[in-house]
Amino acid sequence: MNKRKPLDERRAEIVEAGLSVAMREGVESVTVRRVAQAAGISLGTVHYCFDDKDAMLRAMGRAIAMRASEPVLAALDVGPDRTALAEGTVEALLVGLKQNQHMRLLTFEFAVSGARTPVLREVAQAHLKQSIAMTREYLQRLADVAGVRYRTEVGTLARMTALRIDGIELAWMVDQDDEAAREGFAVLARDVFDEMEPV
Template sequence: MNKRKPLDERRAEIVEAGLSVALREGVESVTVRRVAQEAGISLGTVHYCFDDKDAMLRAMGRSIAMRASEPVIAALEAGPDRRALAEATVDALLVGLKEHQEMRLLTFEFAVSGARTPVLREVAQAHLTQSIAMTREYLQRLADVAQVTWASDIDDLARMTALRIDGIELAWMVDQDDAAAREGFAVLARDVFADMRPELPAG
């Protein structure tokens, strides 16, 4: 007799199955039936864990974002020295990109599919919102560690930062140029850290 798994554990299992299908066959191949088959569970179990396919896809997007953000969150341990924080953040962004490149590529697939397919647009928008929200959370934690505030509105800063990260990552997906990506992240970090108040003394 199969022991019933806790809901959170079952949801995580379904998300992993969905990601496996998406990585192997593409985002548009992710259906409730296909994921159930991949996970070796019934359709009813998937529907019990997620209200619909969109909810499952949103959970997949959050899982991708959480994995990619782990090295950057760990970089906060370098604080409160701002120069050390900036250097650690740049390194972490590149490490996270390289370690999770296939997962990050999936987020771009979600975006393109959402732009092309009205059915997936809401899911793509949810992924974008998640990305910006997680960037905002990181910026707030960064400010707390560095004991600063932001000159700009944090919501505007989070959106700008998230979109610039996406652009740098997408370029790296194409050219695989580590040095160019690191320089891009370094320029972004310089701009973001320049928004901190009080300003860092010269020298």
């Protein structure tokens, strides 16, 4: 007798299937029917797990953001030394980008599709908010580890930092130049660390 999978586990499987469809066929090919087929489950199961397609797409965006942030959050484990923190963050950003390049490309697809298609705009806006929120979380943890605060309001700093990361990553996807990306991340890290002051 088959046991019913827990809801969180089933949702994770659906998200993975959705990401797989999006990477193969593009964001605009992601439909509830297509994802159900890819996951080998019924339409009803997808609808049970997600209220609608937009909810599923937002969950996909969260999954992408979480994967991209894991190496960067792990870089905080080096301790309070600012030089080590800056160097670790730069390398983690590059490693995370290279490990998750197909996922990151999907976030740019979401953004372009959302700008072009009113139906996807809400999803694209949700992804942008998630990216900024993850960056803010990192900046707050960084300040705690380094024992500092920022001169600029952290929400503003998070938005500007997230947008600069996107630009560096997009350029890397075009030119695949690791050194240029590393230098871009290093300049960004320097600018963020210049915002720090003792608590």
